[in-house]
Amino acid sequence: MKDISAKDLKSIEVFKDVPEDQLQWMVDQSEHVELPEGSFMTSPGEPLKGTHIIISGRIELYRIQNNTKLTIAELLPGTVTGILPFSRGKIGIAYGQCVEATQLMTFPKERLRELIISHYELTQALVIVMTSRVREFTELEQQNEKMMALGKLSAGLAHELNNPAAAIVRGSDSLKKHLLLQPGAFKRLISIHLSPTEIDIINEKMMALQANTNRPVLSMMKRSEKEDEILDWLDLNNVSECDDMAENLVEFGITEEDLDDLKDKINKDDFSPILLWINNSLTTERMVADIQEASKRIADLVGSVKTFTHMDRGGEKEVIDIHTGIKNTLTMLNHKLKTGNIRVVEEFDLTLPHLKAMVGELNQVWTNLIDNAIDALENQPDPELRIITQRDKEFIKVSICDNGPGIPKEVRSKVFDPFFTTKAIGKGTGLGLDVVMRIVKQHHGSVTLHTESGKTEFLVCFPING
Template sequence: MNEVTLEELKAIPVLSEVPDEQLQWFMDAGEIVTFEEGERVFEFGDPVSMTTVILEGRIRICAVQGGKLREIAVIREQGITGYLPFSRAKKTPGFGECVKKCRIFRVPSEKIKEATQLHYELTEALVHTMTSRIRDFTSLQQQNEKMFALGKLSAGLAHELNNPAAAISRGASSLNAQIQNLPAMFKAIVSLNMTPEKVDTINELLVTRANQTDRPVLSMMDKADREDDLADWLMDHEIKKLEFAENLVDFDFKPEDLDHMNACTPVSQQLEIVLAWVNNYLLATKMIADIKESSQRVSQLVTSVKNFTHMDRDSDKQLLDIHTGIRNTLTMLDYKLKKGNIKLAENFDLNLPQVKAMAGELNQVWTNVIDNAIDAMEVNNGGTLEIKTRQDRQFVEITIKDDGPGIPEEMQSQIFDPFFTTKDMGKGTGLGLDVVTRIIRQHNGTVKVHSVPGNTEFVICFPINDD
C-alpha cells in the first residue's frame, strides 16, 4: 500500500479533530516510504528535515548515554516524530532502527512551516505532539540524570565502605591469630613461678601503656630511632624476636620499661616469654581498636547516607542547619576529592540561624554543584575546593569555588539551560544545573556564576525564612 488514506490519518488520536481539508493538504505534501526490519531509518547527526508518521511497524531510537549505547525511545504505529512546528531541533540525537517492518508517511519540514501559516488545527495538533515529546523526553533525561548521579554516589559509597570493611576483616583475622597463641603462652607463663607482686607490677605497666591516651606522635625518623634503641636492648639481652620492638614503640615503651620487666622475671632467660605475652596482648589491643574505628566509620557513612537522602523525614520545608547537608554531601563525595587530589577549604559561619528548606532537595543542589567543581579540576590533576557560608541580612549565601580552568564567557549564559553541558559525551546530560536552578527557585532564591580561568564561583542565595 503506497498511499496514505484520510481514514488512516483520522485514526491517529492527535489528528482526529483536524479538518479533512487540512489533512488532505497534509497528505498531498508528503510521501510514503517503507523500511525492512533492521534497516536504519536515520543516522546519528542527520538533519531533522522531515515530519514522520508511523503508519505501520515500529522504530527505536538509540543514543550514547553514560558512555554506553542505550535505547532512548520507541516510536510505534500512529506515532509522530521528526520535525515538528517551532521545534529548534537541528540534528538527530541518535540513530533510528526499524524493529518491525515499517510503512512511514513523511512530509518535508518546509511544508510544515508553510502549514503554520495556513492550517491552524493541523499546526495545533503537531505542536501538541511536540510538547508531549518534550515532556516525555525531559522526564526520561531527568531520570537518567538521577540514575547517573546515583551511580556515581554508589560507586563512591562502595569504595568508602570497602576500606573499613576490609580493615575489619583483616583485624578479625589478626585477632584470631593472637587468640590461637594463648594456650601455648599460658602454659609457658604459668611455668615461670613468678610471685603475685611481680605479676601485678608487670600487669600494671602493661595496662597503663595499653590505655595511654597521650602517646607522642612520632615522625618516621623518631620512630625508627626508638625502634633501634629497643632492638639494641633486645639483642643485648639475647632476645631474637626483634619484631617486638616495632609494637612496643607504638605503645610508648622505653628501654627502662624493659629493664623493669626484666627485673620482675625470675630468670633473665625467661624474659622472652614475658615479652611474647606482652606483645600478644598489645597486638590484640591494637586489632580491637582498629575494628572499633572501622566499625564507627561504617556507622558514620550509613548515617551520612540516611541524612543525605533524608529518608526519615517528609518532603515539607523544615528548619535545618545547611552545614549538615553540605557535610553529608562532602562525605558522599569524599572518594572523588581524594581521587582528584583536591584539598577542601571550609569557611563556614557556624552562627548562621537554621533555614526553612527541604533538606533532600538542597542536597541535590550541593551534590550537583560540588560534583561539577570536582570534575572541572580534573584537568589540573588537583586543586582546592572552597565552600563559604554567610548571612546576608534575611538571606543565607553559599559560595562554592574551584580553581579549575573556568567556564568560557560565551557559555556562561547557557550553563543553566536544560540539556546544555560542557562535559564530554557520556559524562553528563546537561540537567544538573537545571535541577539546581529549579530547586533554588522553589526556595525563592537565586544562583549565579562568576568565572575566570583559575576561579569559578557558584553563589547560591535564598531566604532564611519561607515568608
C-alpha cells in the same frame, strides 16, 4: 508506498480536530519516504529536518550512556516527532532507528513559520504534542539522571565499604592467631613472683597506656628511627623475643625513659616476661582498635547512605543543618575524590542557622554540583575542590568551586538549559544542572555561575526564612 491523504491524518488522534484543508496542505508540502529496517530517522548531533509523522512501521528511540543503550520510547504509526512549532531544538539528541520498514511523512522545518501564521488549528495540535512530549521525555530523563547518579554512588560506596570490611577480616584472623600464642606468655608470667607493689605498678602502667589517646603522629622516617632506638635498648637489656616489640612500643608512645623507669621498679629477672606480657596486651589492644575503627567506618558509611537517600522520609521540608548533606555527599563520592587525587578544602561556617528544606532533593543538588566539579578536575595538575558556606544577611550561601579549566564563554549561557552538556556523548544527560536549578527554585533560592580559566564556581543561595 501508500499514498497519504488528509483523511489518513484525520484518523490520527492528534489531528482529529484539525480541518481537512489544513491537513491536506501539510500532506502536499511534506516529503514522503520509506526507510528500510535498520536505517536511522535521526541521530545525536545531526540537524533535524522537520516534523516527522510515522505512517506505518516502527522506530526505536534510544540514547547511549556509559556504553549502555537506554531505550526512551518506541514510536508506532500515528506518532508525531521531530521539530514542532516553537520548539528550540535544532539537532537530534537521540537515535531513532527503524525496527522494521517504516513509511515516514516529513514536513520541512523551513515551512514551520508559514504553518504557524496561516494554520491555527494545525499549529495548536502540534503544540499540544510538543508540550506532552517535553513533559514525558523530561520525566524519563530525570529518572535516568537519578539512576546514573545512583550507579556512580553505588560503585564508590562498594569501594569504600570493601576496605574496612577487608580490614575486619584481616584483623580478626590476625587476632585469632595472636591469641593462640598467649598461653605461652601467660605461663612465663605466672612463673615469676611479683610483690603487690610491682603488680600495682604494672597495672597502672597498662591502664595509662590504654587510656592515652594523645599518641605521637610520626613520619615514616622518624618512626623508623624511634623503633631502632627502642630495639637497641631491648637488646642491651637482654629482653627476649623483641623482634616485633619495638614497633608496638613506639605506636603507644613508650620511650626509653619509660622503659628505664619501669625496669628500675621491677626485679630485673622478671622484667623480660613482664615486658613480653605488656607487649602482647598492647598487640591485642591494637588489633581490637583496628577492628573497631573499621567497624565504625562501615557504620558511618551506612549512616551516611541512610541520611543521604532519606528513602524513609516523605517529600516534606525539614529543619536541617546544611552541612550534614554536604558532608554525606562527600562521603558518598569519596572514592571518586581519592581516585582523582583531589584535595578537598572545607571552609564551613558552623554557626549558620538551620534551613527548612527537602533533604533528599537538596542532596541531589550537592551530588550534581560536586560530581560535575570532580569531572572537571580530571587530569588537572594539583586538583582542588573548595566548598564554602557563609551567611550573607538573611541568606545562606554555598560555594562549590574547582580549579579546573573553566567553562568556555560561548556555552556559559546554556549550562542550565535542559539536555545541554559539555561532556562527551554517553557521559551525561544534560539534566544535572537543570535539576539543580529546579530544586533550588523550589526552595526560593538561586544558582549562579562564575567561571574563568583555572576556576569554576557555582554559588547556591537560600533565604534563611524559606
